[in-house]
Amino acid sequence: MSAVIENHHDDHHHGPDKGLMRWVLTTNHKDIGTLYLWFSFIMFLTGGCMALVIRAELFQPGLQLVVPEFFNQMTTMHGLIMVFGAVMPAFVGLANWLVPMMIGAPDMALPRMNNYSFWILPFAFSMLLSTLFMEGGAPNFGWTFYAPLSTEYAPPSVTFFIFAVHLMGISSIMGSINIIATVMNMRAPGMTYMKMPLFVWTWLITAFLLVAVMPVLAGAVTMMLMDINFGTSFFDAAGGGDPVLFQHVFWFFGHPRSLYHDSASLWCCVSNHSNFRS
């Protein structure tokens, strides 16, 4: 016993885990921000390769490299990956890095959830990308997936796409709740709302919008799931539904997402940057 006590050091539990587990288990907002940014970069390259396939095929008129079925899979996957896998995680990564530092907080308000929000994404996108290897091919109906092309006429892999969108939505909602909680509760003394940097303001508003609209997207894809697998007719006029309903529900999500999330975050990055420089 005495030997054990002599060899005991009080300091060896401190610091992050070593190697891979540091990144898997991290609750540090900068580590998680870095993970988001690397994930975004990898997705950017993946979606970019698909864009290259598209542009190479369109380099001259006629069919030369890929068949129309695969071409549509490329456009669809490119759009989904760039929107949900590259643009959105890039801004969440910046938010993770910058928001706590800009408002004088030691970390995000909900660090464990922050870790979970990120680690859902690799699973969601693995599932989405796995559809490329499924019978009938990947989703081929465009990133706006209008019914009934995305329901009655879709390949069977659409069910995996729906579940992947659900996961992305969960990740996005948890990330947004985290930002709201951080900004509202963890500002340093003296950091009033009117003194808060523009980037933080943008993210506060964006986070509220995301919490409001991501469930609507989840509703849209769940209605698709019901139409495809459980005999409902939300988007099928033959059963009393309306294909245009899908478009309204989709753009209730898509309009705030593209305009206020992507553009506002981008322009506030630019204006913050120029403020610091001037």
Added chain:
Amino acid sequence: MSDDPTQEVKFISSLLTPPDEYYNRSPKGEHYLEEVDEAVVIPVGKKIRFLITANDVIHSWWVPDFAVKKDAIPGFVHEAWAVVEEPGIYRGKCTELCGKDHGFMPIVVKAVEQAEYETWLAMKQQEALQVYETVGKTWSMAELMETGEQVYAQACQSCHQPNGQGIPPAFPSLVGQGLAIGPIDAHIDIVVNGKPGSAMQAFAAQLNPAEIAAVVTYERNAWGNNVGDLVQPRAVNALISSEE
């Protein structure tokens, strides 16, 4: 098919550009992927009302010279109008992603003087009358197969493929399996009424009874399917009439 074949004019407008052009096997023509076999013919100087719908997925009817771009939505009818001053050929395209053949479904509208329009109308009505008469006659196997092959190329092969193999599982193969070698009544029924909840649409409004009879007969006896039976157009007509 209505009792008075001259009441309305029906036609299907299909891409005229030969596959050789888009597979780069022959030089591309002037109106590459912008030409059809049956243009929509309208008279000039009159207000034309277009009623637009679809029977599978959402398309969009876009003819820029008319300032018309209207979604064609299955189960709903949209309308648009135009007054065309100049006779001529006006071209457009489908502008809502509708699947793999989205780039292969152009629109051609031919605006002509009133007199020419009436001539065209009379010709179309005469054709409709002929179809009406052919439905009543007894067709031979060879006639059905010949017509069936053309109808298949026009209406079926974009999904079920030229070799009948389809793209399973969304578009099943017709070769050596399923309804194409099963009971003929069920086979006719799926072509006439479609299959709800699947990509198979109802063709009763698009194809005339002779065409349906021909294509059913063709599918049962092509690509090594050797069922050997055939269906007469009048039987299909009776089926459709009884359902109406």
